[in-house]
Amino acid sequence: MSEPRSAPTIGQLVLGRQLRALREKAGLGREDAAKLLRVTPATVRRMEMAETALKVPYVRLLLPAYGIPESDVEVFLALVDEANRPGWWHRFHDILPDWFSGYVSLEEAATTIRTYEPHFVPGLLQTEDYARCVLTTGSVGSLDPARLERHVALRLERQALLTRAEAPPKFWVVLDETVLLRPVGSAKVMREQLDRLLEVTELPHVTVQLAQLSAGHHPGTYSPFVLFRFGVPEVPDMVYVEYLTGALYLDQEREVAEHKEAMDRMVTHAETAGRTRELLHHHRRTLH
Helix, strand or coil: CCCECCCCCHHHHHHHHHHHHHHHHCCCCHHHHHHHHCCCHHHHHHHHCCCECCCHHHHHHHHHHCCCCHHHHHHHHHHHHHHCCCCHHHHHCCCCCHHHHHHHHHHHHCCEEEEEECCCCCHHHCCHHHHHHHHHHHCCCCCCHHHHHHHHHHHHHHHHHHCCCCCCCEEEEEEECHHHHCCCCCHHHHHHHHHHHHHHCCCCCEEEEEECHHHCCCCCCCCCEEEEECCCCCCCCEEEEEECCEEEEECCHHHHHHHHHHHHHHHHHCCCHHHHHHHHHHHHHHCC
């Protein structure tokens, strides 16, 4: 049986979908592929859904059966080797829950990330002290100090994607005003966090908009969510919704479309990026 992976890389997602497309184009069912590999159809499904690492011997057997010439087989196998390399977040496997490791993988590969957050500053924009406070007060039960610092280190390392030299994602955030009104840690922690928000709004690929309480109800009032868009057609747009002990990854067209519509309406409802900067400065001045 294939070795399970909790966080597929974007390469595994792409190649898995390509394998399914090639199989279907060849007129073969999963049962046919399973007989060739001497595995169950469920194993073939897991490969195509990137729920397991792609095994080179399996792919080498499948591609000729799907009508792929030998010269192209070797190219595909090289891509499999590259896709199977663990992401940098694998170093944090000891503290990274399965339901969130997939998020880090998608975040790293996305070309656009749009998020609505009513509770806290998003992790990609948090300062170290703010992140430490959020992780401490937000944990259920006691959190070992060493594990806490590992979680903080993971959060800070994720932020590198916003300043990477090659194709950083467009990051678009709608914040409820409650994020600024709810104290996290000391006034010093909040001042530094507001300074950080003002700093990142200078980045050309980062947009922050504030939804003021005085503006009333809006479509996202129900819960936070994240929209991912990728630069490859094989991977559809996805929505991430987190709850206390897990998360949902939505990729059905109707569900994604409804979240996109809600986000578009919230963007219109919220203050402009320029006005948001003015409000951030105002909140910064009120902290003593």
